[in-house]
Amino acid sequence: MKPAGFDYFRPETLDEVLSLLDEFGADAKILAGGQSLVPLMNMRLAQPQVIIDINDIAEAEDIKEGYQELEVGALVRQRALSRYTGKDSTWELLRLGLGHVGHPQTQNRGTVGGSIAHADPSAELPLLFLTMGGEAEIWNLHGSRKVPAEQFFQFVFSTVVQPHEFLKAIHWKRPAVQAGFGFYEFSRRRGDFAIASAAAIVEIDRQKCLTRIRLGLGGVASTPLLAEGVDKLYGTTWSTREIEGWLTTVRSDLDPPEDSMVKADFRRHLAGLAAAKAFSSAYQSAFKKWEEYPDA
């Protein structure tokens, strides 16, 4: 099918973007890479009256690495971030997760900010943002605000970004030097959305005791989720019984969606497996870092 008609605006500055959003609000959609929006428009599931094409906004194009964070502008293509993260193990979790986002041909155009603003609950970038933590930089005509990842996602395709606001950048929190990372996903074909996915960050101390765990799950609820109850594992070394017990609780607490292809129980089962695989990879990667750099 072909998209319905719309008024097209191609602003050249951030101020122009914000003025247009202020004027048109909920009637407008931001067009960045278009890899999620345009399919919806082609199928007429989305029929925005106004399209604001931000591809000329130079100030949203940069990746800036700071001491505490990686700032990724709204227009940074997924492939560009994938290439950037490939050269530095600090951002390994991003690299692992990005390997599952669509295909190289869609990553060439699809943006990091666009995927996070779209907030598909089974997409990888929202899951990565929640798991790694950080802040979303949101602008409107009167100023800007920063919202932590944990408060950003509200529902399926719904975030705290209001119709008159613009997600200008994602600030990814820099993980600890000794953190280990894991990512695992079940999907029907490479590049498809996940049936269930999991991202994990594990930190251990010199004695190999767990000191910090972040385990995010995708595809199992209306937003990505962070697993709870991790603190009872802190201060203990690896214990398969304890960890399996915790993961069983995490899994049974899930209330995943059901569709004609995937029953809720099956999705819950896969989420548990993905969580276990991501968590154990993250632990192994943290363990290896201590073995390799015991003095760090």
Next chain:
Amino acid sequence: MLKVKHDELATLNMAVNGHYYRRAVESRLLLVDFLRDELGLTGTHVGCEQGICGACTVLIEGVPARSCLHFALSMKGKEITTIEGLSEWPQFPAIAEALSRRHGVQCGFCTPGIVASMITEEGVSEEEIDVLLAGHLCRCTGYVGIRQAWQDILAKKEGK
């Protein structure tokens, strides 16, 4: 700032395969339909119109991308290369020969898109071939011939 109402036509300038074109288009016109219907470049195929199948893959500023997921107007001032242009590239004869020898083409519907990915993704590993090919649906060949053709080209490049 460029503004185009939904019922207006806007002037679009675009370089396609090294030629400069100027046409009046609606804002909702997709790049793939612009290439086929306005410019007559029917080598680019329309498949799923949702970015899955890869039949409409062209080069946008030298990078493979789906022409069904871009509005023509959004490509104003950009350089687009379709299979008609790629067939003039110096790398093309070797790709065509390898695909032919390995029976990588049957109905040919997916081929223009696949060639766009093959010709630009230089220096890929064998594993990356599969990742890139996953971005193209081929319902005839079972991919084996296409993959062998791509491997042949890489091997030739490395002088094996």
